[in-house]
Amino acid sequence: MKALPALGPTRKLKLPKESERRLPNGLTVIAIRRPAVPLVEVRLRVPFARTHLSRAALLSQTLFSGTADLSTVEIAAELQKVGGGLSAGVDPDRLMISGNGLVSGLERILELLGEVLSGAAYPVDEVATERDRLADRIQVAQSQPSHLARVALLKRIYGKHPYAVQTPEVSQVQAVRPAQLRALHGERLHPAGATLVLVGDLTPEKALDTAERVLGTWNGGGKQVDLPHTPPIEPGPLTLVDRPGSVQSSLRVALPAVDRTHPDHAALQLANLLFGGYFSSRWVENIREDKGYTYGPHSVIEHNEAGSAFVAAAEVATEVTGPALLETYYELGRLASLPPKEEELEQARQYALGTLQLGMSTQAGLATLASTYAGFGLRLNYLPEYAARLAATTLDEVAAAGAEYLAPAKTAVVVLGDAERVEASLRALTAVETA
Amino acid sequence: MERHTLDNGLRVVLAPDRSAPVIGVAVVYDVGIRSEPEGRTGFAHLFEHLMFQGSENLEKLAHFRHVQGSGGTFNGSTHLDFTDYYETLPANALERALFLEADRMRGPRLTEENLRNQVDVVKEEIRVNVLNRPYGGFPWLKLPPVMFDTFPNAHDGYGSFDDLESATVADAAEFFERYYASGNAVLAVAGDLDLAETLEMVQRHFGDVPARPAPERPSFAEPDLTAERRESYTDALAPLPALASAWRVPDPVADYAAYLPYVVLAEVLTDGEASRLVERLVLRDRTVTSVGGYLGFMGEPWEVRDPTAFLLQAHLPPGGDVDKVLRTVDEELDRLATDGLAEGELARTQARMATHLLRDADAALGRALRMAVLEQQRGTPELLNDLPRLVGEVTEEQIQEAAAALVPQRRATVEVVAGEAAGGTQ
Numbered sequence: 001m002k003a004l005p006a007l008g009p010t011r012k013l014k015l016p017k018e019s020e021r022r023l024p025n026g027l028t029v030i031a032i033r034r035p036a037v038p039l040v041e042v043r044l045r046v047p048f049a050r051t052h053l054s055r056a057a058l059l060s061q062t063l064f065s066g067t068a069d070l071s072t073v074e075i076a077a078e079l080q081k082v083g084g085g086l087s088a089g090v091d092p093d094r095l096m097i098s099g100n101g102l103v104s105g106l107e108r109i110l111e112l113l114g115e116v117l118s119g120a121a122y123p124v125d126e127v128a129t130e131r132d133r134l135a136d137r138i139q140v141a142q143s144q145p146s147h148l149a150r151v152a153l154l155k156r157i158y159g160k161h162p163y164a165v166q167t168p169e170v171s172q173v174q175a176v177r178p179a180q181l182r183a184l185h186g187e188r189l190h191p192a193g194a195t196l197v198l199v200g201d202l203t204p205e206k207a208l209d210t211a212e213r214v215l216g217t218w219n220g221g222g223k224q225v226d227l228p229h230t231p232p233i234e235p236g237p238l239t240l241v242d243r244p245g246s247v248q249s250s251l252r253v254a255l256p257a258v259d260r261t262h263p264d265h266a267a268l269q270l271a272n273l274l275f276g277g278y279f280s281s282r283w284v285e286n287i288r289e290d291k292g293y294t295y296g297p298h299s300v301i302e303h304n305e306a307g308s309a310f311v312a313a314a315e316v317a318t319e320v321t322g323p324a325l326l327e328t329y330y331e332l333g334r335l336a337s338l339p340p341k342e343e344e345l346e347q348a349r350q351y352a353l354g355t356l357q358l359g360m361s362t363q364a365g366l367a368t369l370a371s372t373y374a375g376f377g378l379r380l381n382y383l384p385e386y387a388a389r390l391a392a393t394t395l396d397e398v399a400a401a402g403a404e405y406l407a408p409a410k411t412a413v414v415v416l417g418d419a420e421r422v423e424a425s426l427r428a429l430t431a432v433e434t435a
Numbered sequence: 436m437e438r439h440t441l442d443n444g445l446r447v448v449l450a451p452d453r454s455a456p457v458i459g460v461a462v463v464y465d466v467g468i469r470s471e472p473e474g475r476t477g478f479a480h481l482f483e484h485l486m487f488q489g490s491e492n493l494e495k496l497a498h499f500r501h502v503q504g505s506g507g508t509f510n511g512s513t514h515l516d517f518t519d520y521y522e523t524l525p526a527n528a529l530e531r532a533l534f535l536e537a538d539r540m541r542g543p544r545l546t547e548e549n550l551r552n553q554v555d556v557v558k559e560e561i562r563v564n565v566l567n568r569p570y571g572g573f574p575w576l577k578l579p580p581v582m583f584d585t586f587p588n589a590h591d592g593y594g595s596f597d598d599l600e601s602a603t604v605a606d607a608a609e610f611f612e613r614y615y616a617s618g619n620a621v622l623a624v625a626g627d628l629d630l631a632e633t634l635e636m637v638q639r640h641f642g643d644v645p646a647r648p649a650p651e652r653p654s655f656a657e658p659d660l661t662a663e664r665r666e667s668y669t670d671a672l673a674p675l676p677a678l679a680s681a682w683r684v685p686d687p688v689a690d691y692a693a694y695l696p697y698v699v700l701a702e703v704l705t706d707g708e709a710s711r712l713v714e715r716l717v718l719r720d721r722t723v724t725s726v727g728g729y730l731g732f733m734g735e736p737w738e739v740r741d742p743t744a745f746l747l748q749a750h751l752p753p754g755g756d757v758d759k760v761l762r763t764v765d766e767e768l769d770r771l772a773t774d775g776l777a778e779g780e781l782a783r784t785q786a787r788m789a790t791h792l793l794r795d796a797d798a799a800l801g802r803a804l805r806m807a808v809l810e811q812q813r814g815t816p817e818l819l820n821d822l823p824r825l826v827g828e829v830t831e832e833q834i835q836e837a838a839a840a841l842v843p844q845r846r847a848t849v850e851v852v853a854g855e856a857a858g859g860t861q
Contacts, residue, residue, distance in 0.1 A: 001492050002491075002492045002534070002538070004492075004501060004531060004534060005530040005531050005533075005534050006531075007505055007527050007528055007531060008526070008527035008528070008529070008530070009527060010525070010527055011456045011525065011526065011527060014456070034454065034455075035454070036452065036454040036455070036797050037793040037794065037796060037797045038793065039790060039793050039794060039797070064708070072708050072718060073708055073709045073714055073718070074709075075708075076707045076708035076709035077709035077779075077783060079707075080706075080707060080709055080783035080784065080786060080787045081779065081782070081783045081786060082786065083786040083787050083789055083790035084787070084790070085707060085787065085790075100790060100794060101790055102786065102789065102790055126718075129717070129718060129721055132721065132724070132752060133717070133724045133725070136675055136724045136750070136752055136753070137724070139674045139675065139753075140569065140570075140673075140674055140675060140750075142674070143568075143569045143672050143673065143674050144568055144569065145567055145568060146568075246567060247562050247566050247567050248559070248562045248563065248567045278503055279499045279503060279509075280496070280499045280500045280503045280504065285496060288556055289495070289496060289552065289556075290552070291552075291555075292551075292552045292553070292554075292555025292556050292559070293555075293559070294556075294559050295556055295557075295559040295560040295562075295563055296560075296563065315559065315562070315563045315567070316559070317555075317558075317559055317562070346504070347500060347503065347504035350503075350504050350505060350506045351503045351504065351506055351507075353506055354505060354506010354507055354524060354525045354528075355506065355507075355508065357455075357456060357457055357506065357525045358457055358506075358507070358508065358523055358524075358525070360455065361454075361455035361456075361457040361798065361799065362455075362797045362798045363794075363797055364794065364797070
């Protein structure tokens with residue numbers, strides 16, 4: 001037998017050069033240097049909690065649809081000239097404008113961004129076009145099992161909280177008018193509380209100067225809107241959503257979790273890895289590599305500004321829906337009841353530490369990381385702190401996190417599938433209510 | 436960048452870059468969907484799964500655990516002309532990754548139990564990606580049988596359940612023996628590495644892989660279409676109609692200079708709101724809700740061999756008129772071929788393409804994968820760094836010529852008819 005080569009010495013996590021400035025209008029700008037390729041990544045995060053669902057969705061699709069001086073096509077062409085592109089999206093926490101381009105075009109990209117932020121016109125024809133496109137996309141999403149399962153899960157775990165519904169209905173989108181978009185833009189698209197992240201082949205201080213020169217005139221003001229903390233996840237009967245003829249069942253399991261600054265965070269992350277958070281986890285090795293029930297099961301701790309949740313997801317063959325749930329309960333129960341093995345923990349720990357390095361190794365990765373952290377009031381210097389906590393987490397702490405957070409008795413479960421074929425096998429394991 | 440060939444025929448490409456303490460490792464075998472035998476559709480992909488099921492010194496599950504337990508991530512994927520296996524890890528795990536790849540190059544553990552398990556897993560993969568969702572396999576599985584006549588080019592690369600279930604351990608052993616030869620593989624490593632030290636490690640781990648020559652690669656050539664082809668099918672889960680068209684293009688490897696303009700043309704037509712077809716079809720006529728253009732059925736312009744195609748695909752609004760969309764596409768292609776481009780139109784498209792290419796090359800793994808395939812198919816991994824320049828050298832006249840070649844009589848089209856159960860509820 002040949003022996004597995006040992007790992008070389010671990011390199012300490014090294015943060016890239018960065019600078020940060022808060023502009024007088026309230027915009028925070030963070031510039032990070034990674035000169036590997038002559039590009040810049042741009043992320044502008046604007047708080048957008050408690051905005052009208054369909055208006056916010058359509059606003060994100062029409063933000064670049066023209067200003068007083070430039071048409072949709074002209075904005076896109078001007079961006080392209082410097083190798084650039086920008087697009088917007090919303091979730092219940094924020095509006096995110098993201099893009100990239102040749103770093104030589106940074107100033108021009110920010111100028112065009114500034115023109116849109118200050119002067120998006122929401123022209124009637126363009127809004128009508130994008131409204132129909134958005135309605136079509138939502139209709140397509142509603143035929144996707146993964147989307148339908150997500151909709152049912154959010155409703156199940158968030159109840160009356162704004163997180164419970166995140167996709168508007170087609171009819172709601174069709175009702176949105178341009179004046180409502182202009183009003184929403186005026187009320188909420190402000191620099192106060194927003195964060196611009198720039199990552200690339202740049203000198204951080206100079207990039208901050210450029211951002212200040214170009215975006216310093218973006219108008220201030222705007223109200224601060226906070227979300228209430230998410231409600232506790234209520235355990236209870238499994239929610240079965242019928243999708244007649246479905247050849248697979250979409251299994252979703254939610255459990256309570258804690259945010260990145262909570263003392264249990266590192267231990268829970270490791271417990272999640274042991275359960276289903278990476279390929280070499282108990283759940284994946286069981287229901288995929290041993291039993292062949294599914295292709296890509298995975299679990300993740302989802303962090304949102306108003307609360308965190310553990311979500312496990314698997315698409316399993318219809319005929320093994322009950323058995324797949326049984327194994328899921330079993331693996332959760334094992335983590336909640338018995339301590340893991342030392343070598344199993346070390347493997348998960350190395351994965352957690354190594355993937356931190358990988359996540360920082362590209363401009364796009366750094367930009368998304370920095371922007372996401374900024375939404376939680378954190379900076380990249382959180383990374384070495386988090387790495388230290390991962391390194392120091394003990395077996396007892398991971399076992400305690402398993403018991404506290406991953407107990408099957410605390411789960412909220414949603415199954416989307418062919419109810420006629422799967423209901424009986426689910427009822428053998430737990431109480432079921434049909435949605 | 437350095438190129439080497441080991442005594443056993445394995446080609447090696449090394450590209451150091453110290454910008455982050457990570458490495459990307461890619462091993463590419465010159466076998467893909469086009470090479471699988473009749474009656475064994477989906478076999479190249481099924482075999483890719485078997486390469487993760489243990490090898491000479493590694494039990495089942497060990498590969499995954501060793502990569503991830505070293506802080507890395509892994510995957511593999513099966514393409515028309517190649518199959519890749521790859522990891523990206525912190526740089527201190529380089530030797531371990533080389534060991535893992537060398538071990539399975541010497542031979543996977545092919546057992547009945549693992550085969551049956553992975554047939555089940557692959558069936559669930561096909562259900563997720565094709566059978567249980569709208570537009571499954573559209574157009575990459577649906578258009579080739581319209582355009583091509585021979586089994587290698589036309590068949591379903593994911594495979595039929597019957598063929599997958601018929602696969603045997605003996606089939607797998609034979610497939611490995613024939614195609615997974617050291618002489619048929621390329622190893623590429625990019626990232627935070629020392630050239631001399633890495634080459635020494637590569638020798639240590641791959642040097643004793645038995646020498647086996649590459650099998651002769653058959654020609655998969657087919658004549659161009661001389662008359663338009665068009666088919667349609669109903670997708671019960673799809674709420675809206677869609678269409679995809681393809682035209683044959685020059686040989687991407689042998690006739691590179693003639694092929695390149697088509698790659699740029701695809702972006703002129705569909706990259707962003709300022710592109711020809713988005714402006715016309717989406718924004719002006721509103722006859723489609725989205726349109727995209729690209730080279731190769733799997734959308735990989737630099738990683739495909741002849742025969743391949745230029746593709747356009749579009750999703751239509753409820754009750755959309757496919758014929759009208761096709762007529763407009765013809766009109767726009769004709770306008771481009773006849774009147775040429777607007778001032779600055781080509782330059783801005785090329786600038787955006789440069790961004791995309793550079794962005795792909797930012798990740799160590801992205802560089803390793805692309806270099807490995809460029810070495811395998813062309814013997815020129817350094818093309819990775821030349822692509823932005825080459826794209827930038829394409830001229831307006833070349834774009835016009837390419838557009839002029841996309842005529843209806845050379846076109847194959849597949850149309851998705853929305854299912855009755857899915858549509859019309861809103």
